[in-house]
Amino acid sequence: MPKYAALIYTQDLDWSSDDQAETSKQYGEFGEEAGSFIRGGEALYPTSTATTVRVKGGRGGEVVTSDGPYAETKEVLGGFYLLECADLDEAISVAAKIPGAWNGAVEVRPVIPMG
Amino acid sequence: MSGAEPLAEVIRVEGSRIVAVLARSLGDLTLAEDALQDAAVAAVEVWGRTGAPADPAAWLYVAARRKALDVLRRESERPRRERDATALADQLAPELPPPAVVQDDQLRLLFTCCHPSLELDTQVALALRNLCGLTTAEVGRVLLVGEAAMSKRLTRAKRKITVARIPFRVPGPEELPDRVAAVAAVVHLVYTAGHEASGQDLVRADLCEEAIRLGRMLTDLLPGQLVAQGLLALLLLTDARRPARTDATGELVPLADQDRTRWDRAMIAEGLALLDRSLEASEGLADPYQLQAAISACHDRAPSFARTDWAEIARLYRFLAEIHPNPMVDINASVATGYVEGPAAGLAALDGVAESARGHAWHAARGDLLERAGRHDDARAAFTRASALAPSGPERRHLEGRAAPGGPTRGGRPGR
Numbered sequence: 146m147p148k149y150a151a152l153i154y155t156q157d158l159d160w161s162s163d164d165q166a167e168t169s170k171q172y173g174e175f176g177e178e179a180g181s182f183i184r185g186g187e188a189l190y191p192t193s194t195a196t197t198v199r200v201k202g203g204r205g206g207e208v209v210t211s212d213g214p215y216a217e218t219k220e221v222l223g224g225f226y227l228l229e230c231a232d233l234d235e236a237i238s239v240a241a242k243i244p245g246a247w248n249g250a251v252e253v254r255p256v257i258p259m260g
Numbered sequence: 261m262s263g264a265e266p267l268a269e270v271i272r273v274e275g276s277r278i279v280a281v282l283a284r285s286l287g288d289l290t291l292a293e294d295a296l297q298d299a300a301v302a303a304v305e306v307w308g309r310t311g312a313p314a315d316p317a318a319w320l321y322v323a324a325r326r327k328a329l330d331v332l333r334r335e336s337e338r339p340r341r342e343r344d345a346t347a348l349a350d351q352l353a354p355e356l357p358p359p360a361v362v363q364d365d366q367l368r369l370l371f372t373c374c375h376p377s378l379e380l381d382t383q384v385a386l387a388l389r390n391l392c393g394l395t396t397a398e399v400g401r402v403l404l405v406g407e408a409a410m411s412k413r414l415t416r417a418k419r420k421i422t423v424a425r426i427p428f429r430v431p432g433p434e435e436l437p438d439r440v441a442a443v444a445a446v447v448h449l450v451y452t453a454g455h456e457a458s459g460q461d462l463v464r465a466d467l468c469e470e471a472i473r474l475g476r477m478l479t480d481l482l483p484g485q486l487v488a489q490g491l492l493a494l495l496l497l498t499d500a501r502r503p504a505r506t507d508a509t510g511e512l513v514p515l516a517d518q519d520r521t522r523w524d525r526a527m528i529a530e531g532l533a534l535l536d537r538s539l540e541a542s543e544g545l546a547d548p549y550q551l552q553a554a555i556s557a558c559h560d561r562a563p564s565f566a567r568t569d570w571a572e573i574a575r576l577y578r579f580l581a582e583i584h585p586n587p588m589v590d591i592n593a594s595v596a597t598g599y600v601e602g603p604a605a606g607l608a609a610l611d612g613v614a615e616s617a618r619g620h621a622w623h624a625a626r627g628d629l630l631e632r633a634g635r636h637d638d639a640r641a642a643f644t645r646a647s648a649l650a651p652s653g654p655e656r657r658h659l660e661g662r663a664a665p666g667g668p669t670r671g672g673r674p675g676r
Contacts (some may be wrong), residue, residue, distance in 0.1 A: 148426050232427040233377060234435075255424040 148184060148256040149236040151226040152249040155249030160188040179228075182239050186226035220249050227256070232237065267307055272491045273299045274317040276322055276393035278356070280365040284352045284428045289372070289390065290418045295403035321356035328352060345468055366391060366483050368428045370474065374424045380418045383442070384449045389414055392450065402453045402464060422502075440482060444491045444549065447474045451495050455502070456655075468499050479534075489538035490549030496531030499558035500524040512654035516565045548584040551576055555592075570599035587617030592619040595625050603633035610650045620649035624659055640665065 158165060172259060176183065191213035201207045223245065230236040233253070240251045275296050282292035299320050313319045329349055336345035356362070373386035381403065388399045400410035420426070431439045454467025475492035482488055504518035512518075535553045545551050555576045562568040577593035590613045598606020606629045613622055627642035643663035650656040 149424075232425040233375075234427055234431070236424075237377070253424075257423075 146206065146227045146229050146231060147258070148254055149230060149233075149240075150254045151186075151228055151243060152222055152237075152252040152254065153224045153226075153243060153245035154252065155222040156219075156224045157193075159191045159219045160223065161190065168244055168248065170194050175242055175244060178249050179239050179242060182228045182235075184227045184229050186224065186249055188224040189222065191223075192221050207238045223249075267304060267312065270312060270316050271303060271320070272393035273350065274301060276391055277317060277362045277366060278321050279390055279393075281321065281357060281362055282324060282328060282352070282371040283369055283372070283390075284365045285353065286328060286348050287346075287425070287428060288422050289369075290415075290422055291331060292324075292392070293418070295324040295328035295331070296320070298327040318356045325352050325354070327551055361478060363481065364430075365428075367477060368430055369478070370443055371430055371439060372421060372426055372428050373440055374439070374446045375421075376439075376442060377424070377426060378420070380445070380449075382413060383446045384453075385410065385414060386417055387446050387474075388448060388453075388467075391474060392467065393421055402467065436482070437485070437487070440478065440485045441487050443478065444487050447471050447478070448491060448494075448549075450474065451499075455498065465502075468495075468502060471495055472499060481614055486538050486542050487549060488546055489534055489541075490547055493531045493535040494540060494549045494553035494556060496527050496534065497553050500527035500531065500560060506654060510654060512658040514658070515559065518565075520564070523560065532557055532560070545576075548580060551580045551583070554582070568599070570596050574600050587613055588621065590617070591622050591625050595628070598629045598632065603629045607633070620646045620651075620655075620659070622646075623649060625657075627662065 158168075160169065172188070195211065195212075195214045197211045197215050199211075200207045201209050226243065228236055228239055230239060232257075236253050240246060240253050243251050245251050270599050278299075279289075279292050280294055283289045286292055302323050303316070303320055307313070326525045329352065332345040332349045337350075357365075370387065370391055373390055374383045378386070382645055385403060388394045388402060389396065391467075394402070396408040396411045396414060399405075399414070401409045403410070405413070418649050428437070436538045448471070452469035454471060456464075461639050472492070472495050475488065475495050478488035479492050481503065492661075501515075501518065503524060504520065504522040505513060507513050508638050531553065535550065535557060538550055539554075540547065542550065545554060555573055558569050558576070574593060574596035577589060579597050581589045581593055591610065594606050594609035595611065597609045607626065610622065610626055610629065623642050623646035627646060628640055630636075630639035640663050643659050646657050647659035647663055650659055
């Protein structure tokens with residue numbers, strides 16, 4: 146069965162903080178409900194903790210880091226799931242149950258099968 | 261069977277059925293299309309020498325299947341495979357399935373092409389390419405996009421259908437109404453693309469027939485879906501007047517001057533019956549297609565332009581504007597008002613149309629109302645403006661004719 150990454154874009158929030166208890170509870174409920182489709186996934190610390198890494202001048206070149214996310218946007222990648230679904234319709238119906246879908250948006254991307 | 265054109269036509273019509281069967285069996289529209297393409301090339305070569313076989317569809321299917329199997333065999337030998345090519349090969353029926361299965365597959369493919377995860381323009385392009393069998397260049401012409409850009413867009417869309425696994429199936433009962441509405445919108449756009457260009461380009465005029473074929477397919481296979489019935493009624497009731505829309509030289513003939521004996525009475529009768537059935541089932545006017553069909557029916561029923569029931573048409577347009585706000589509806593409502601309450605009232609209503617929506621249709625409607633108000637100079641100026649904004653073709657030539665000094669005072673064909 147094909148796999149899909151469900152990339153969750155919401156406000157830049159700290160999912161580790163108690164303030165997010167209600168949303169975290171909703172994610173817990175989603176995890177139980179969609180358990181049969183979920184093959185992996187993580188929540189990310191806010192973008193203030195991000196470091197963006199680039200190598201200048203091709204492979205082996207100078208490592209340049211910058212403080213912050215790859216792109217400054219209002220909604221940011223805050224977490225992801227790896228889903229295994231029969232087809233895009235099923236993946237969309239599962240993604241629509243992720244709390245991020247009503248707090249922001251969920252991008253569903255097919256995963257390239259390897260091996 | 262002789263000459264290249266009928267051959268190309270057979271390949272276009274039969275090919276679009278075969279693509280549907282292959283796409284469903286393989287779950288891969290790109291592979292299906294490539295296989296058919298190869299088969300079509302072979303067909304042109306072989307049929308050109310020996311004449312078309314008794315059953316061209318069966319021939320094309322067998323040839324396309326062989327091509328698809330070749331590709332899958334090569335793929336199954338690759339060390340890192342993207343899919344189970346052997347399993348896919350087993351799913352290909354050795355012969356073309358019976359017509360009922362083919363039609364089911366076409367319906368599935370239509371739902372795939374009109375999937376909400378694709379942009380509307382792309383949905384229309386995919387439907388034109390894969391259900392109506394147009395070439396990429398023809399699709400580009402219809403949608404006013406260059407061939408290279410259209411090819412890129414179609415390739416990207418097909419890849420998405422394949423790798424994201426947009427399914428080839430008719431959606432379940434819960435999603436069906438929304439999805440049928442999306443399909444109906446695309447079929448309507450296919451019709452509009454054909455209708456707007458009729459007389460100018462034969463391929464495009466064929467699109468009217470293609471859209472009606474798809475509309476029939478929807479109503480036949482999904483008899484409970486009222487949106488499909490309303491859509492087909494609209495298409496039939498509009499298309500019935502197509503024979504009178506252009507004269508022998510391909511110039512546009514406005515409704516007021518059309519030879520009503522050239523309207524297709526059988527098509528009107530079918531459309532009216534369908535509209536009645538759908539209105540009964542929905543217990544009154546419910547959706548924009550039914551409303552537009554009812555408006556079209558008013559024109560079809562009128563024994564002459566002068567005896568058109570404009571009051572009813574104005575009422576229907578007002579209702580339509582409420583449930584489906586759209587500047588084109590406002591313009592048409594203003595025209596109808598002009599016939600019911602007089603040109604001054606129509607002009608006042610036109611002034612209420614948003615500035616941004618004042619394209620050639622708005623200026624043409626204004627010219628018409630000004631002329632009926634006896635303001636001939638103002639009318640000519642409005643028609644001049646309208647013709648400058650209109651896309652080239654019969655409609656622009658018609659507007660130019662009305663803008664010309666000493667041109668027809670109402671509705672007539674442009675002097676040349």
